[in-house]
Amino acid sequence: MVLELQSVWLRGRGRARPRIHDASIQLEAGRVYGLIGPNGAGKSSLLAVLAGLVRPDRGTVRDVPWQRGEPIGAVFGDVDMHRGRTVRETLLLRSRLVGRTPDEAESMAVRVGLGAVLRRRVAALSLGMRMRLSIGVALLGSPMLVLLDEPMNGLDPDGIAWMRGVVSDLRQAGATVVVSSHLLGELETMIDDAIIVSRGEIVCVESIADTAARGCDIEVDEPARLLAAMSDRGVPATMRGRVVHVEGTAPDTVRVAVSIGLDVTRVGVSGRVLESLYGEVASAEFESEGAR
Ligand SMILES: Nc1ncnc2c1ncn2[C@@H]1O[C@H](COP(=O)(O)OP(=O)(O)OP(=O)(O)O)[C@@H](O)[C@H]1O
Known part of the structure; x- marks a missing residue:
């Protein structure tokens, strides 16, 4: 679609x-x-x-x-959630609105890492926890x-x-x-x-994928398994400590790591594609403002 x-x-x-x-x-x-x-x-x-x-x-x-x-599903800027409601109530309300069961609300709490704070009120959550909650709200209803x-x-x-x-x-x-x-x-x-x-x-x-300079560094919990998975796929990779350097793009590499159940703690991209694209756009804007 x-x-x-x-x-x-x-x-x-x-x-x-x-x-x-x-x-x-x-x-x-x-x-x-x-x-x-x-x-x-x-x-x-x-x-x-x-x-x-x-x-x-x-x-x-x-x-x-x-x-x-x-x-x-949408997360738009500041979180639009009642500060007096608990994590559980917030997810439960959304699950009711989209026709899902209370069980799904609770498993969503676990999925977004808030399983241990179900009874905590939104007002008492940290900024990061509130973001996790709003992502949970956004994802209910698939x-x-x-x-x-x-x-x-x-x-x-x-x-x-x-x-x-x-x-x-x-x-x-x-x-x-x-x-x-x-x-x-x-x-x-x-x-x-x-x-x-x-x-x-x-x-x-x-x-x-088309434009990225190939190569990324990825830190995972079991680097040897990622190395083996890359070798199975014919993608050259080397390992230093927990970091694996892969001759492939970051999104593809992360996809492989996640698919074999690894925890990805850091990804570094050698290409810096977005920064250079952004730099071109920003300088073109600056020039057109200057020309006014
Ligand atoms: N509700 C609105 N009604 C009218 N104009 C608006 C409204 N919201 C934003 N704008 C204007 O529309 C333009 C684009 O704003 P927008 O918020 O979409 O940009 P953005 O790229 O998301 O910016 P930022 O990175 O700052 O979030 C701006 O000139 C802004 O002042």
Whole structure:
């Protein structure tokens, strides 16, 4: 299934430039897209259109789950959860809303790492725990479109590694995932394609696998097993301590590690693809501002 935006425009306030400017894109099932661009570029506005929160002034939105009455999952900025409710009540409420059982709410608490704090109130959770809870709320109902606006805010390195696993599981389940983030190094290790946004326009869509300089360093709990798995797949790899250097892309390598049940604690990309793409966009914006 492919969902699609075709020539979408969204007006800005008053005489401000459009929030979205003639954006067209197709998003495939089982792929993870990273939305990157400077502040105010239009990333959240694109997510709002995909979520059906705002109706474009022009253009069409096609084949999005909510158009078929199916749930989507979304984490949008600040968490919209009642501070007086407990973790369990928050998940239970969402599970009722999407027709799921209390058991599923409890197993979601475990899946997002909050199984030990079921009775804690939202007000007493750390920022990272609140983010985990809002991800849990977003994933109840097994949505096939998941929109994550800055989901790594407040997560510690363990939390970010966990997030990578969550995204990888969603990809494997065939969901379409769109993640916006300014943490380019982290984002690069979890996405398949980068959507670069600047001044309301989708400037380009780049496949990370196509463009990444090959090679990444990955730290896992059992490096020897990853080395063997890579060798089985004919991908050259070497090991130093817990770190395995793999002559392949980070998303592919993480996928292999997760599929054989390893814990990934760190991934380093030698290519720095997103940083250089972002740098090009930012300097083009700077030049066009200067030319005004
Ligand atoms: N609700 C709104 N109504 C009108 N204009 C808005 C609204 N929300 C954002 N904008 C404007 O739309 C433009 C794009 O903002 P948007 O929040 O989509 O950018 P962003 O790329 O997500 O930025 P950031 O990285 O800062 O989160 C900005 O000029 C912003 O001022």
